[in-house]
Amino acid sequence: MGLPREEDSPGGPCSGRRLPGYLSERPEPVALPMILEEIRTRRGEDAPSIDAVEHTLTAGYAKALALEAERWRLERRIAEMASQLAETSEPKHSELANLGRRLSTADGDLARLRGLLASLRLRADEIRSAAP
Numbered sequence: 001m002g003l004p005r006e007e008d009s010p011g012g013p014c015s016g017r018r019l020p021g022y023l024s025e026r027p028e029p030v031a032l033p034m035i036l037e038e039i040r041t042r043r044g045e046d047a048p049s050i051d052a053v054e055h056t057l058t059a060g061y062a063k064a065l066a067l068e069a070e071r072w073r074l075e076r077r078i079a080e081m082a083s084q085l086a087e088t089s090e091p092k093h094s095e096l097a098n099l100g101r102r103l104s105t106a107d108g109d110l111a112r113l114r115g116l117l118a119s120l121r122l123r124a125d126e127i128r129s130a131a132p
């Protein structure tokens with residue numbers, strides 16, 4: 001009866017198992033290439049509907065917010081790692097370097113997405129001004 005020995009501790013059943021870290025791997029950016037392609041397509045269309053353009057803008061802005069959130073999490077984790085470097089003798093340089101690369105990639109993705117969104121927003125304004 002009761003919990004097994006390894007789970008019968010102050011930490012309870014969750015203390016013994018380590019799940020993969022939240023930031024241990026970069027999530028696959030599946031949606032970003034599709035959103036970038038959709039933005040490029042909408043910009044190049046001769047007469048896209050304003051609804052289609054607005055839908056693409058909404059999806060793009062949502063992705064931009066997700067990328068900004070990822071950047072924020074990475075920056076926070078980098079700060080944590082940097083403070084741990086001073087406190088411990090355990091080398092954490094490789095994880096810190098990996099986080100830095102991921103932050104750089106997120107910065108590039110975000111800059112590219114923002115540039116395309118700005119041009120699509122101008123296209124939406126043109127469509128609106130041409131509408132009767």
